[in-house]
Structures are given as structure tokens and as C-alpha cells.
Amino acid sequence: MASVASKLYSDDVSLLVLLLDTNPFFWDTTSTTFSQFLSHVLAFLNAVLGLNQLNQVVVIATGYSSCDYIYDSSLTSNVGSESRGSGMPALFGSLLEKLEDFIGRDEELAKEDEHVDKIAPSLLSGSLSMALCYIQRVFRSGHLHPQPRILCLQGSPDGPEQYVAVMNSIFSAQRLMVPIDSCYIGTQNSAFLQQASYITGGVHHAPKQLDGLFQFLTTIFATDLHTRRFVQLPKPVGVDFRASCFCHKKTIDMGYVCSVCLSIFCEHHKKCSTCGSVFGQSKLDGANASSSVNDRKRKAPDS
Amino acid sequence: MSNQRKRPNGGEREEDDEEDDAEGIGQWERAYVDDRSWEALQEDESGLLRPIDTSAIYHAQYRRRLRMLSAAAAGTRIQKGLIRYLYIVIDFSRAAAETDFRPSRMAIMAKHVEAFIREFFDQNPLSQIGLVSIKNGIAHTLTDLGGSPESHIQALMGKLEAAGDSSLQNALELVHEHLNQIPSYGHREVLILYSALSTSDPGDIMETIQKCKKSRLRCSVIGLSAEMFICKHLCQETGGLYSVAVDEVHLKDLLLEHAPPPPAIAEFAISNLIKMGFPQRAAEGSMAICSCHKEVKIGAGYTCPRCKARVCELPTECTICGLTLVSSPHLARSYHHLFPIAPFDEVPTLTSSNDPRRKLGKSCFGCQQSLLGAGNKPGPCVTCRKCKHYFCLDCDIYIHESLHNCPGCESIHRPKSVSLMEE
Numbered sequence: 242m243a244s245v246a247s248k249l250y251s252d253d254v255s256l257l258v259l260l261l262d263t264n265p266f267f268w269d270t271t272s273t274t275f276s277q278f279l280s281h282v283l284a285f286l287n288a289v290l291g292l293n294q295l296n297q298v299v300v301i302a303t304g305y306s307s308c309d310y311i312y313d314s315s316l317t318s319n320v321g322s323e324s325r326g327s328g329m330p331a332l333f334g335s336l337l338e339k340l341e342d343f344i345g346r347d348e349e350l351a352k353e354d355e356h357v358d359k360i361a362p363s364l365l366s367g368s369l370s371m372a373l374c375y376i377q378r379v380f381r382s383g384h385l386h387p388q389p390r391i392l393c394l395q396g397s398p399d400g401p402e403q404y405v406a407v408m409n410s411i412f413s414a415q416r417l418m419v420p421i422d423s424c425y426i427g428t429q430n431s432a433f434l435q436q437a438s439y440i441t442g443g444v445h446h447a448p449k450q451l452d453g454l455f456q457f458l459t460t461i462f463a464t465d466l467h468t469r470r471f472v473q474l475p476k477p478v479g480v481d482f483r484a485s486c487f488c489h490k491k492t493i494d495m496g497y498v499c500s501v502c503l504s505i506f507c508e509h510h511k512k513c514s515t516c517g518s519v520f521g522q523s524k525l526d527g528a529n530a531s532s533s534v535n536d537r538k539r540k541a542p543d544s
Numbered sequence: 545m546s547n548q549r550k551r552p553n554g555g556e557r558e559e560d561d562e563e564d565d566a567e568g569i570g571q572w573e574r575a576y577v578d579d580r581s582w583e584a585l586q587e588d589e590s591g592l593l594r595p596i597d598t599s600a601i602y603h604a605q606y607r608r609r610l611r612m613l614s615a616a617a618a619g620t621r622i623q624k625g626l627i628r629y630l631y632i633v634i635d636f637s638r639a640a641a642e643t644d645f646r647p648s649r650m651a652i653m654a655k656h657v658e659a660f661i662r663e664f665f666d667q668n669p670l671s672q673i674g675l676v677s678i679k680n681g682i683a684h685t686l687t688d689l690g691g692s693p694e695s696h697i698q699a700l701m702g703k704l705e706a707a708g709d710s711s712l713q714n715a716l717e718l719v720h721e722h723l724n725q726i727p728s729y730g731h732r733e734v735l736i737l738y739s740a741l742s743t744s745d746p747g748d749i750m751e752t753i754q755k756c757k758k759s760r761l762r763c764s765v766i767g768l769s770a771e772m773f774i775c776k777h778l779c780q781e782t783g784g785l786y787s788v789a790v791d792e793v794h795l796k797d798l799l800l801e802h803a804p805p806p807p808a809i810a811e812f813a814i815s816n817l818i819k820m821g822f823p824q825r826a827a828e829g830s831m832a833i834c835s836c837h838k839e840v841k842i843g844a845g846y847t848c849p850r851c852k853a854r855v856c857e858l859p860t861e862c863t864i865c866g867l868t869l870v871s872s873p874h875l876a877r878s879y880h881h882l883f884p885i886a887p888f889d890e891v892p893t894l895t896s897s898n899d900p901r902r903k904l905g906k907s908c909f910g911c912q913q914s915l916l917g918a919g920n921k922p923g924p925c926v927t928c929r930k931c932k933h934y935f936c937l938d939c940d941i942y943i944h945e946s947l948h949n950c951p952g953c954e955s956i957h958r959p960k961s962v963s964l965m966e967e
Contacts, residue, residue, distance in 0.1 A: 306957035310912055350957065367955030370943075374910030374951055377942045405883055408876035409948040416946060439825070440873055480825035482846075484872035494824070494849040495867070497817040500627050502882055503670065503875045509817060515882055520817050 362400030
């Protein structure tokens with residue numbers, strides 16, 4: 242029995258955890274509607290499930306004010322709810338139902354928040370953390386499990402206040418050797434997703450237009466981890482390594498770093514708000530240090 | 545001192561009195577004596593051995609560990625001098641060829657220093673290491689201070705031969721010369737792996753030791769043969785640690801003890817705000833002339849955000865404008881120390897299933913595993929104080945030991961006014 246099972250779970254069986262961005266503020270601004278987008282995604286999920294009988298798909302919705310699981314292909318309760326009769330395969334009936342539920346709830350929660358000046362970020366850190374917990378459970382289940390990977394279908398801009406949480410998730414995924422693929426469909430580029438894919442060895446791609454989204458999804462993101470070694474996948478066009486400062490949650494490419502705790506600030510402070518150390522306690526020493534650094538710098542190019 | 549350190553998992557044990565017994569037994573037995581696995585066995589009603597349910601025990605151990613950690617964190621502020629400049633001095637004198645460590649002291653030292661270097665850079669992202677070797681009574685610089693583990697390891701592995709006498713003074717003088725130049729916010733440290741039992745010095749070593757003390761060099765020594773007065777004196781004077789390894793495992797433990805940053809002594813730590821840049825990585829296949837080697841390179845390079853010069857490696861200093869360039873993920877690796885998540889509260893299993901709060905948490909919020917135990921009775925679970933979501937014990941461990949995020953708290957939209965600092 243064990244040998245049969247191990248044959249079944251060969252290296253091309255995958256568990257795809259899809260993080261679906263349902264942020265209403267983002268979908269308001271796009272030319273493609275959410276339902277068009279969804280039809281691409283559902284076709285893609287069907288394709289992934291069709292590639293191998295043992296493939297598993299989990300969908301987590303990344304909303305504006307909450308995150309939730311909306312589909313798990315390993316649960317039997319998905320099959321048989323053909324109540325909707327909207328022409329969708331029965332398999333995804335429950336997905337659509339749950340998604341509708343989720344968006345309704347999410348909207349209710351969002352109402353409490355009054356002003357929104359630009360497109361608000363969605364809760365990527367939450368859905369990433371949930372996905373990793375799920376994958377951790379799959380790892381716990383024994384030696385025979387599908388190869389997990391995460392795919393972020395994200396359109397909302399980065400939320401700089403999630404910086405630490407997103408980075409924590411990325412490092413945890415790196416330790417678990419779980420690649421985070423990312424498909425960014427928004428207008429700006431996403432530093433979080435570029436870093437996530439770069440650090441964990443996943444693929445990052447930002448399709449120029451959404452009409453052919455299905456094509457991109459199947460050719461790039463449907464390939465399992467084993468096959469990737471033989472396929473020419475898009476190479477990263479640079480990685481945006483900008484960080485968020487701790488004081489104003491701004492995304493910056495240059496800043497001040499506390500020498501005691503490594504907190505990042507966008508401007509000069511007298512005191513570190515994270516660890517409480519006071520900067521430039523001894524002014525003399527500080528001045529000496531900077532001058533000696535300068536000396537060294539000046540010397541360096543000559544030698 | 546060294547006797548106590550030898551125990552790998554000393555923290556979990558209640559009694560310490562069989563320490564003496566442990567001395568007399570073979571090494572292979574020691575693991576079992578420490579473990580006492582037979583005590584965990586239980587018999588069922590018919591006298592058969594019952595399979596051990598370790599998950600609860602495991603979780604209890606984890607909770608104790610977590611409490612200890614959070615207590616320690618509350619006691620000492622996070623103030624740790626995270627920018628360290630460390631020179632590792634390795635004694636490759638005649639004594640390093642001895643084979644009491646297999647295959648030889650030299651090989652064992654090199655092997656564990658390699659592991660140490662990797663661990664060191666993992667824990668101290670902005671720090672730098674340099675390597676010095678002692679051979680034929682002379683100290684040689686193997687590598688200058690630098691932040692790339694690979695180059696150090698390469699240099700170390702290329703020079704594995706032992707000859708001549710050892711000289712502590714020469715090594716200290718050389719390191720002192722190097723470390724005297726670094727900025728004052730950095731912590732100057734020396735870690736000496738000493739295998740000889742003597743030192744042949746050109747002058748008065750006591751003067752050198754005083755000089756090191758004056759320049760705030762923290763010198764630590766790990767001996768491989770026996771305790772020496774001069775090493776002990778050096779460590780006492782400069783505030784370092786002195787220890788002698790009894791076997792290979794012990795040597796490894798002693799070395800790795802130096803990887804986490806030492807508690808910054810107030811007068812040593814001069815905190816500073818350092819201006820740094822987070823360069824972008826250039827596209828694969830793009831062509832540019834790098835400013836550090838002045839060569840045309842294809843692909844993989846970083847662009848200084850201030851002067852747009854191209855550099856090959858991080859961390860470094862921009863050769864054009866002098867800005868310190870680091871990769872931001874490198875810094876972010878240590879942030880979970882700064883914003884730890886509070887331990888979750890255990891949910892008493894006795895609460896009746898009619899409890900309205902209980903109904904919410906039928907499955908773990910993180911992994912969707914059912915929280916119902918055998919016979920649809922509520923199983924053990926924990927809850928986050930802030931978001932009130934329920935988690936299974938496995939997720940609890942994973943969240944606190946690896947993820948460092950609470951999925952529940954991250955799935956709640958925070959109004960902009962609430963900043964991370966207040967958490």
C-alpha cells in the first residue's frame with residue numbers, strides 16, 4: 242500500500258494555495274470586471290486540478306478588512322451543491338457561494354472605515370500567514386503529501402504597515418522551502434511580491450493587460466515545481482528592495498537605521514521609538530565616528 | 545563552568561545530581577540517561593504498553609520554553625549591539641595537527657568555524673567578520689572584515705595546514721591594528737580558537753592585553769587542550785568568555801554561543817542612526833559597469849539609490865557616494881525580535897460546548913483543522929488575546945517559533961492611526 246501511495250505522490254503532484262485579491266476598492270478602478278477576472282481564475286483552477294488527479298487547490302480570499310478560506314478541493318462537501326445552476330461546474334458552486342458570503346461580510350466590516358483617499362491595500366499579510374499555517378498542516382500530515390506552493394493574485398497596492406508581517410511570512414516560507422509565486426495585476430509594481438518571489442524562489446510576473454490572463458496563468462503558474470527546472474519561465478526584471486519606515490509607514494529606498502535594533506526611519510530622530518535608545522548620547526564620539534568613516538571612505542577609492 | 549555547559553538539553557531537567565553518574569558512563573549512553581525515555585512509558589489496564597501521546601507533553605514543553613523566553617525578553621530591553629565587528633583567530637600551530645579530535649583539531653576547527661560563520665551572519669545581519677590565522681609564530685590575515693560568508697569560508701578552507709609555534713601576542717597586535725579603525729558604534733570582538741599550550745611572544749603580552757582593554761576589544765578564547773592562565777587573564781581583563789572544549793559536540797556548542805549578540809554593556813554601546821540605502825536589484829541580463837571592480841558585468845547587480853552607481857554585492861559601501869548599502873530583507877530578518885507576538889491563552893477544555901464563544905472556533909483559524917477531539921468533545925486549543933480567534937496546538941507552535949505573525953490579527957483591518965509600535 243505504501244509503495245502504491247508513494248508512486249501516486251510523485252514529484253509533480255502539487256498543492257496550490259491561491260490568494261485571491263477581492264479588494265473592492267481595487268476592482269472599482271480596473272477596466273476588467275471582477276467577474277471576468279474570476280472566470281479566468283476558475284478556468285485556471287480547473288486546469289490545475291485536471292493536470293493530476295491528486296492535485297489539490299485551496300483558495301483564500303484576501304479582502305480589505307478580513308481574510309478567509311473560500312475553497313478547499315480536498316473537502317468532500319464541495320461536490321453536489323449544484324443549487325446555483327448558473328452554468329458553472331458543480332465543483333465551484335460552493336466556491337462562488339462562499340466568495341459571495343465573504344465579500345458581503347468584508348463590505349460590512351469596511352463600512353466602519355469612513356474615508357479612503359487612494360486605493361486601500363488588501364490584507365496580504367493575513368492571507369499569507371493563513372496559507373503558511375495550512376501548508377504547515379500538510380507537512381505535518383506525514384511523508385506523503387503534495388508539493389505545496391503559494392500563488393498570490395494581487396492587484397491592490399502594498400500596505401506599508403504590513404511590512405514586518407509580510408517579511409516574517411516570507412522568511413517562514415523560505416525556511417519551509419515553499420515558493421511564493423506572484424501575479425501582479427495592478428498598475429504600480431509591488432515591492433512585497435517581488436521580494437517574496439525573489440527570496441522564496443518563486444516566479445513573479447506582472448501581465449501588461451488582463452484580457453489574456455488565463456494564458457499567463459496556465460503557461461507560467463500551472464507548471465509544477467518539478468517541471469520548472471525544464472521550462473523557461475519569465476526572469477525577474479529587477480527586484481524592488483525598498484523597505485517601509487517604522488515611523489510614518491512610508492516606502493523608502495534610503496533611510497536611517499538604528500544601530501541597536503535595526504529599525505528603519507525615514508527621517509532623523511533623537512530617540513529610537515522601538516528600543517528606546519537615545520542617539521548621539523556622546524556628541525563627541527559620534528562626530529569622531531563619522532569623521533573617521535569619512536576618512537576611510539576618502540581613502541578607499543585611492544588605494 | 546565548562547562542566548555545566550556540556551549538557552545539550554540541560555534546561556528541561558529537574559535534577560542535577562546524576563551529573564556525577566554521567567561522568568562514568570560511555571558517551572553513547574549519555575543521550576539515553578539524559579532523556580530518561582523509559583519514564584514516559586505507561587501501561588494500560590491489561591498491562592500492555594500504551595502508545596505514548598506525546599503531543600500534549602510536547603506542547604507543554606513548548607509553552608514552558610515560550611514563557612521563559614518572554615520573561616527573559618521582558619527583563620532585558622531588546623538593546624543588543626547588533627553591529628559587530630568580529631575577528632576569528634584560529635591557531636594553526638603545530639598543536640593543531642594533534643589527532644585527539646578526529647580527524648584532527650585543525651579539520652574540526654575549520655568545520656565548526658564554517659558553521660559558525662553562517663550562523664553568525666544569520667543572526668547579525670549587518671556585522672562583519674575577519675579571519676586571522678597563527679602559524680610559525682606569526683599571525684596572518686586570511687580575510688579582511690567583510691559581510692559575505694562565502695569568501696571567508698573559501699579563504700579558510702584553502703589554508704588548512706599546521707606548523708610551528710603559536711603566538712597570542714602577535715595575533716592580538718594584528719587584530720588590534722585592524723579593529724582600531726572601525727567606527728565607534730560597532731562592537732569590537734575577537735574570538736580565538738587556541739589549540740597550543742604555550743605562546744611564544746616577541747614582547748610583553750600584558751601590555752598588549754591592556755592595550756586591547758583600552759580599545760574596548762572584547763576577547764574570548766575557546767581552548768582545545770587545557771586551561772591556560774594567560775588566556776583566562778585576557779578574557780577576564782577584556783570582558784570576554786573563556787572556555788575549554790572537552791569534545792567535538794562541546795566545541796560546537798561553545799562556538800555557537802558566540803553567534804547571538806552579547807548583551808551590550810551600556811558604556812560600550814553608543815547608539816547611532818546610520819544612513820543607509822536599500823538598492824534595487826537590476827534585471828537579469830542587463831549590462832552595466834560596476835563601480836567596485838570597474839568591469840562590464842551582465843546581470844545581477846544593485847543600483848545605489850543616491851548616485852545610481854552599480855555595485856556587485858551587498859552589504860557594502862557605495863564607492864562613489866559613500867552611502868552604506870544593505871539589502872532590506874537582511875534587516876527584516878531580525879524584526880520578529882522587535883515585535884514579538886504575545887503567547888496565546890490556553891482555552892480550558894472544561895467549558896461546555898454551549899459556550900457561545902466556543903461555537904465560533906470549531907476549526908483552527910490558521911489551518912482549518914477541526915478542533916474537536918475524540919467523540920466530538922472539544923479538544924485542546926489556544927486563543928489569541930487580541931483577535932480572539934482559536935488555534936490548534938500545532939499552529940500555536942508554528943506561529944510562535946517560525947511564522948511570528950498571528951494570522952487572526954493580520955486578517956483584521958487596522959485603521960491608519962494604529963501603528964505597529966503600539967502593538
